[in-house]
Amino acid sequence: QKEVEQDPGPLSVPEGAIVSLNCTYSNSAFQYFMWYRQYSRKGPELLMYTYSSGNKEDGRFTAQVDKSSKYISLFIRDSQPSDSATYLCAMSKSNFGNEKLTFGTGTRLTIIP
Amino acid sequence: DAMVIQNPRYQVTQFGKPVTLSCSQTLNHNVMYWYQQKSSQAPKLLFHYYDKDFNNEADTPDNFQSRRPNTSFCFLDIRSPGLGDAAMYLCATSRDVGGGTDTQYFGPGTRLTVL
Numbered sequence: 001q002k003e004v005e006q007d008p009g010p011l012s013v014p015e016g017a018i019v020s021l022n023c024t025y026s027n028s029a030f031q032y033f034m035w036y037r038q039y040s041r042k043g044p045e046l047l048m049y050t051y052s053s054g055n056k057e058d059g060r061f062t063a064q065v066d067k068s069s070k071y072i073s074l075f076i077r078d079s080q081p082s083d084s085a086t087y088l089c090a091m092s093k094s095n096f097g098n099e100k101l102t103f104g105t106g107t108r109l110t111i112i113p
Numbered sequence: 114d115a116m117v118i119q120n121p122r123y124q125v126t127q128f129g130k131p132v133t134l135s136c137s138q139t140l141n142h143n144v145m146y147w148y149q150q151k152s153s154q155a156p157k158l159l160f161h162y163y164d165k166d167f168n169n170e171a172d173t174p175d176n177f178q179s180r181r182p183n184t185s186f187c188f189l190d191i192r193s194p195g196l197g198d199a200a201m202y203l204c205a206t207s208r209d210v211g212g213g214t215d216t217q218y219f220g221p222g223t224r225l226t227v228l
Contacts, residue, residue, distance in 0.1 A: 008153060034216055043117075043203050043219035044156070088155065101217060103155035 003027050006089055006104030014112050019076040023089035023104045026070065030091040030102070033065050035074045038086045038106065047087075048074065079111045116140070117220035119204050125226045126194050134189040134223045136204030145187040146217065147179060148203040156203055162187060163209070191225075199227045 006023045013019055021035075032051055036044035048063040050056045050072075056063045062075040072091075076083055086106040092099045118137045126132040136145065144163050148156035160169045162181045176198070178190040191198055201224050205217040 004155075032216075036219075041201075041222070041224065043119075043205075043222045046216055046218065049216050100158055105153065105155045108153075 001026060003102050004089065004091065004104045007107055008105055010108040010110060012110045012112055013079060015079060015081060017079050017111075019074075019079050019083070019109060019111075021074040021076075021087050021089075021107050021109070023072050023091075024070055025072075025091060025102075027093075027102075028067070028070065029093045031094065032092045033063070033072050034090045034092075034101070035061075035063055036088040036090060036103075038088060040085075044088055081111045081113050084110045117204055117206055117218055119202075119220040119223050121223060122221060123224050123226075125228060126191075127228050128196065129193045132191050132194055132225065134191075134202050134204075134225070136187045136189070136220055137185050138204075138206045138220075139185070140206055140208070140218065141184065142206035142208045142218075143184075144207045144209055145181060146205040146207075147177075147187070147189050148205065149198075150201045150203055150222070159189070194225070194227045196227050199225055201225075 004025045035048040037047050038044045050063050050065050053065050053067040060077045064073040086108045088106040089104040090101045092101050120135050146161040147159045149159055150156040158170050159173045159177055160179050176192050180188045201222045203222045204220040207217045
């Protein structure tokens, strides 16, 4: 069993829809949770960063962590064609610089104009 | 703008011909990482430097080596590339101040093709 599971998609939704992206994990030691956006043939770009359980909002993006269920989500409101990318969840046990990140495989998202 | 820069963006090499990929950063971060990412897969950590201390992942093949001559630069050397080494290679950096939001910042990647 992988430590982090993420549905690879692809996921296609119409412009303006609310998008929900999810990851589950098995290691309860994970404390820090991140979402990265990766455009085709580019490096991952940090979108959201959260610690422990709870919600965090940044513009159209909301990250949600439920540690009791070992489940994290990223919601995108009013989705735009420019949101079309692969979204990778990542997590770590601490936020020290040499701590390894464990990634999901990514969900490929397409927003249809 | 402070950033992570990778050169070249695209590299073509022949089977067995050594290749070096480079990464530089203007963030003055202590930690630099090299990841391998194959199509539709998660980035796979190869190794990282914490300052000058080299940390190799247990499953990184011996074919992959790295050098960090100073804080700003880090190199990935593939001594004898095989067809299975064709991938995107990502460099990332992070600052370590403990207790802060020390997440990783990625460069644009180098796409390696092995012929």
